[in-house]
Amino acid sequence: MTRLWWARRDLRLDDNPALLSAQEDGPAAAIFAWTPALHFWSGRRRAHLARVLWSLREGTGGALAVRRASAADAVLGAARAADASVVWAAQEYTPSGVREQHEVAAALEADGRELQMIGSPYAVAPGRVRKGDGTPYRVFTPFRGAWREHGWRSPAGPADPESFVHLDPDPSDVDLDQIAAHGDAEDPLESPHEFREARVRESLEEFVDGDISAYVDERDRPDLDSTSHLSSALAFGLVHPRTVLALTGAVDHSAARTFESELSWREFHADTLWHEPQALRESLSTVVRDEDWATGPGADAAFVAWREGRTGFPLVDAGMRQLASTGWMHNRVRMVVASFLVKDLHLPWQRGADHFRRALLDYDHSQNQLNWQWVAGTGRDASPYFRVFNPDTQLSKFDPHRRYVQRWVPELDTPEYPAPIVDHKAERETALALNRRAKGREGR
Ligand SMILES: Cc1cc2nc3c(=O)[nH]c(=O)nc-3n(C[C@H](O)[C@H](O)[C@H](O)COP(=O)(O)OP(=O)(O)OC[C@H]3O[C@@H](n4cnc5c(N)ncnc54)[C@H](O)[C@@H]3O)c2cc1C
CATH class of the missing domain: 3.40.50.620 (HUPs)
Incomplete structure (x- = not known):
């Protein structure tokens, strides 16, 4: 049978x-x-x-x-x-x-x-790594320690490409060429992401054998593009994290450990969503009262400027345009644009997360929602709400020669480039005041 x-x-x-x-x-x-x-x-x-x-x-x-x-x-x-x-x-x-x-x-x-x-889709299935008392980890670093200690199996080996049975054609069979053509026409990308399993494997091996040594120092630099670009392959299961970890595990370099640590964030977020499925839409903790988030035409116009990369903050605009053109954005820049939406524009993280869901090719429920919650300060072991990224300081630190922003915002140094849509210093103060108000109410 x-x-x-x-x-x-x-x-x-x-x-x-x-x-x-x-x-x-x-x-x-x-x-x-x-x-x-x-x-x-x-x-x-x-x-x-x-x-x-x-x-x-x-x-x-x-x-x-x-x-x-x-x-x-x-x-x-x-x-x-x-x-x-x-x-x-x-x-x-x-x-x-x-x-x-x-x-x-x-x-x-x-x-x-x-x-x-x-x-x-994980090296260690969500729900498996738990504290001694059986409850889930709420803090990343001890989770990572227990995750490493738990360990994972070796890769399972290849399937037999010859050992498949063909089903008879069916009226519900999908025309994949047509879907790809429609999708491309409706929502074009600068270039397709890798969709072949064998090519993903080759580029993973190239990354582990070569670029990974630069990962520690350069992974936060969007201008240097030193990360693996594995995320969409992981999201669709073109490669299993166990295979990735088997390759990095053979590398005796601190960069390989740093890279594995990033993969364990992926597992931590999946674990969090497994235990707290409501985190898909709901903040796990309150940082701003629901009624204090910005709404109305001004908020909508600010959202559109953010989405289209017209905020007048070069790093934010470059990131949003990279996302629109390529379906991918550098992690550091994802953090900066997300912080800007929540803490400079005072918009709820869910609005930004919904836009990322439409625009990212590596979109993944647990990774996107929990990373947004991390930046917004509402997640488990999140960045504290009072930590507000300054988009200009982030630019000078992580794109010191302005190569990344010039690549994505060609009109940057011309009169066509818009003035900043907000005053970062003032919005930072507003964000902190909104947070104090929420905390005051929680304390009552
Ligand atoms: C607001 C926001 C939304 C995000 N949405 C997604 C998403 O929908 N899908 C997604 O895969 N990643 C998401 N990330 C995490 C991260 O930005 C991407 O995984 C990373 O940029 C992908 O590029 P890379 O493969 O070159 O990363 P590398 O630096 O090469 O990392 C290797 C792998 O580690 C994992 N990883 C790295 N950073 C993180 C992280 N912060 N959280 C979880 N896993 C991580 C990813 O699987 C990644 O492919 C989001 C981050 C932020 C701040």
């Missing part, structure tokens, strides 16, 4: 325990559900996903079926067509991922079939 692999955020052949389990006793069928939720994705992300799936399908000899349906309907339909009594999939930990896997499990069970889950 055939088994079925339900591909989710693990769109790769290598180091994929769910796929290996499906192939254990012979050829497996493979299904990806193009669900209604994907209609809400930005064109750029849909185009990227279509390319990733196209490439993965090629790797399966054309066997991967991509069907327009809810996950439950697509998986059940494929399981019936393949006569599969067992479906294998990686476990998800976000609220929507958990809901989806419950629905799939229930649909399969009602049909006399079974969903087996193995693996996750």
Whole structure:
């Protein structure tokens, strides 16, 4: 009897325990559900996903079926067509991922079939690393220590590209070329992100063998571009963090440890969202009273200036334009633009996070929402609210030759460049006053 692999955020052949389990006793069928939720994705992300799936399908000899349906309907339909009594999939930990896997499990069970889950998009599954008393870590540094101590398995090895069963064509089969073309037309990017698993692996190896030594000193410099650019590959599961950690673990250089520490932030945020699913929309702590966030036409105009990179603060504008053009933004700059939105424009972090969701290719529920909460000061172990980034000081420190801002804001030193839309010093004071007011109320 055939088994079925339900591909989710693990769109790769290598180091994929769910796929290996499906192939254990012979050829497996493979299904990806193009669900209604994907209609809400930005064109750029849909185009990227279509390319990733196209490439993965090629790797399966054309066997991967991509069907327009809810996950439950697509998986059940494929399981019936393949006569599969067992479906294998990686476990998800976000609220929507958990809901989806419950629905799939229930649909399969009602049909006399079974969903087996193995693996996750993390080196250590969320919820696994806990304090001695069984409660979750709230502070990053001890979490990282316990996470390292817990450790992770070695990479699981490659799947057999020859060992797939083709499903018969179905009216719900998706035309990936058409989706990619529509997405590109609607929401173009300067250039596509890497969508082939083998190329991601090559560039990861190049990074670990070469650039990683510069990571400690240069990772905060957007002008030097010394980071790995692995985030969208991790978000779509083109590579598993266990594979990354196996490569960095072999490097005896402090930069490799720093890099691993960044990966453990990814695991910390996923762990936080698993324990606190409401963090997707709600602040985990209050820094400004709900009624004190800026609203109305002035706030909306400021938001648009921020979104379009027209605030008159070069580092903020460069970051927002890099995001619009490439679907990626340097981490230091993400922090600066996020701080600016919350603490200079007094807009709630959720507005910024929603824009990032549309514009980023590496968008990931837990990473985006919890990083926004970190900058806003509302998250677990967040940057304190009173720490307000000064966008001009950040510019001189991290882009000292102004190469990054000149690259993204060509009109920078011309009369066309707008004057600052706010007075940073004054807004900083306002932000602190709003915070005092919120704290005063909390204390009552
Ligand atoms: C407001 C804001 C929103 C963000 N939204 C996302 C998002 O939606 N998706 C996303 O993957 N990252 C997000 N990040 C984290 C970080 O900016 C990106 O992971 C990083 O810039 C990606 O570039 P890189 O792969 O070259 O990073 P590298 O520096 O090479 O880091 C390697 C990997 O470590 C992880 N990592 C690095 N920094 C962080 C961090 N601060 N938090 C969590 N993981 C980290 C990522 O998986 C990254 O790919 C956000 C950060 C901020 C401040």
